[in-house]
Amino acid sequence: MSSNAMGPNASSARGTTGRAPIVGVIVVAAGSGTRLGAARPKAFAALAGRTILERSLDSVFGMQREAQVVVVVPADLVDEATALVTDAAGAAAEYASVVPGGSTRQQSVAFGLAALGTSVRIVLVHDAARALTPSAVFDDVVTGVAQTASGIVPGVAVTDTIKRVDEDESVVETVDRAELRAVQTPQGFPRAALDAAYAEADREHTDDAALFAAAGHTVSIIDGDALSFKITTPWDLRRAEGVLADSAVPASGLRTGIGTDVHAFDDSSELWLAGLHWPGERGLAGHSDGDPVCHAITDALLSAAGLGDIGSVFGTADPRFDGAHGDVFLTATAEKLAEAGFAVTNVSVQVIGNSPRFSPRRTEAEELLSGILSAPVSISATTTDGLGFAGRGEGICAIATAIVSRQYS
Numbered sequence: 080m081s082s083n084a085m086g087p088n089a090s091s092a093r094g095t096t097g098r099a100p101i102v103g104v105i106v107v108a109a110g111s112g113t114r115l116g117a118a119r120p121k122a123f124a125a126l127a128g129r130t131i132l133e134r135s136l137d138s139v140f141g142m143q144r145e146a147q148v149v150v151v152v153p154a155d156l157v158d159e160a161t162a163l164v165t166d167a168a169g170a171a172a173e174y175a176s177v178v179p180g181g182s183t184r185q186q187s188v189a190f191g192l193a194a195l196g197t198s199v200r201i202v203l204v205h206d207a208a209r210a211l212t213p214s215a216v217f218d219d220v221v222t223g224v225a226q227t228a229s230g231i232v233p234g235v236a237v238t239d240t241i242k243r244v245d246e247d248e249s250v251v252e253t254v255d256r257a258e259l260r261a262v263q264t265p266q267g268f269p270r271a272a273l274d275a276a277y278a279e280a281d282r283e284h285t286d287d288a289a290l291f292a293a294a295g296h297t298v299s300i301i302d303g304d305a306l307s308f309k310i311t312t313p314w315d316l317r318r319a320e321g322v323l324a325d326s327a328v329p330a331s332g333l334r335t336g337i338g339t340d341v342h343a344f345d346d347s348s349e350l351w352l353a354g355l356h357w358p359g360e361r362g363l364a365g366h367s368d369g370d371p372v373c374h375a376i377t378d379a380l381l382s383a384a385g386l387g388d389i390g391s392v393f394g395t396a397d398p399r400f401d402g403a404h405g406d407v408f409l410t411a412t413a414e415k416l417a418e419a420g421f422a423v424t425n426v427s428v429q430v431i432g433n434s435p436r437f438s439p440r441r442t443e444a445e446e447l448l449s450g451i452l453s454a455p456v457s458i459s460a461t462t463t464d465g466l467g468f469a470g471r472g473e474g475i476c477a478i479a480t481a482i483v484s485r486q487y488s
């Protein structure tokens with residue numbers, strides 16, 4: 080990912096499909112958040128342990144469609160935001176960028192538009208301040224723009240009675256609220272028409288739909304979502320924290336990881352497998368105790384949390400891990416995850432090898448490892464019908480998957 084704008088001629092932007100994205104999402108996060116009154120600019124203020132920007136990026140990168148994502152932030156926070164966006168984007172980081180914003184929301188959107196690649200045909204503009212917007216809303220807006228070639232804006236009915244007042248706060252009239260919608264973001268537009276509308280805009284508008292309509296284009300409303308409320312005041316922030324505390328861990332807060340490990344049989348070693356000592360069974364070679372189950376779990380957990388792998392974290396050159404048993408790695412890994420704000424949800428491992436016969440000690444191993452990680456660990460075992468190194472009895476392989484969840488407090 081580049082910390083600079085890719086620019087309108089960024090023809091090298093490529094998706095995992097191998098094609099440059101035709102959808103662009105501009106996330107405006109350059110506001111100061113005066114009404115929130117936090118110590119940091121609003122998008123960088125904490126919302127239940129993570130920044131408002133990170134939470135809004137979870138939604139953006141949860142979209143089904145591939146998109147180029149441009150995040151617009153205060154100029155002095157481009158580097159910090161780049162790290163957050165890289166982490167949130169994962170494999171999509173190739174077409175994500177961070178650019179400095181302007182003194183108004185409209186200027187910030189304009190800077191975001193200038194950073195979109197030439198392949199982009201549909202643009203969504205989203206407030207980072209609407210941090211809990213469901214990903215499905217983004218896909219719905221894209222679909223709406225693709226089907227109608229007009230502006231598409233999510234909106235909800237107004238529930239309060241609305242009064243028009245004069246300068247003395249005297250009520251002039253009661254507005255028919257049936258005709259009103261409170262509009263949210265992301266707001267979506269055909270890219271060429273939005274570019275042209277921005278080029279000719281001669282005043283500030285409070286949203287992109289107003290600017291687009293001022294240029295003579297049609298804007299239609301689709302159903303918005305109560306979760307898309309804008310965090311503007313301290314009360315809004317408390318409301319968002321309440322939503323997160325009340326909800327089960329949302330899918331966007333879960334991360335999966337995978338780990339594989341293989342050790343060759345070594346008749347001069349004791350066997351340690353799944354944290355257990357197996358007297359009388361053929362041992363495995365290794366710098367530590369050669370326990371592929373514990374090592375595969377370690378890799379799965381570290382990868383789920385984006386913390387590297389067993390080699391980069393514990394290192395075979397480190398004498399502290401000479402002959403170390405699996406519980407040492409697992410305990411240290413669980414601590415690292417907790418420090419990084421993750422809890423282990425569950426782990427599943429498969430042992431592949433001819434020996435030992437695993438099933439008699441499955442429960443014992445599962446209880447031991449579940450206790451170390453304070454989360455369910457399930458273990459299955461299989462052979463390979465004589466095929467490959469495991470089938471030839473040369474060693475044991477273990478493959479683990481892990482799910483971890485971000486903690487909100």
Ligand SMILES: Nc1ccn([C@@H]2O[C@H](COP(=O)(O)OP(=O)(O)OP(=O)(O)O)[C@@H](O)[C@H]2O)c(=O)n1
Nearest residue numbers: 107108109110111112113114182183187207208
């Ligand atoms: N110069 C600006 C102003 C606003 N925004 C973004 O536009 C969205 C909507 O603005 P608002 O929530 O009103 O944010 P602030 O302008 O930061 O808040 P305030 O008016 O309270 O200062 C926010 O995601 C904000 O970061 C922006 O990118 N650049």
Ligand SMILES: C[C@](O)(CO)[C@H](O)COP(=O)(O)O
Nearest residue numbers: 184206262263264285286287
């Ligand atoms: C774009 C917007 O969020 C749509 O409701 C809103 O207009 C932003 O307004 P603000 O003036 O930045 O609060």
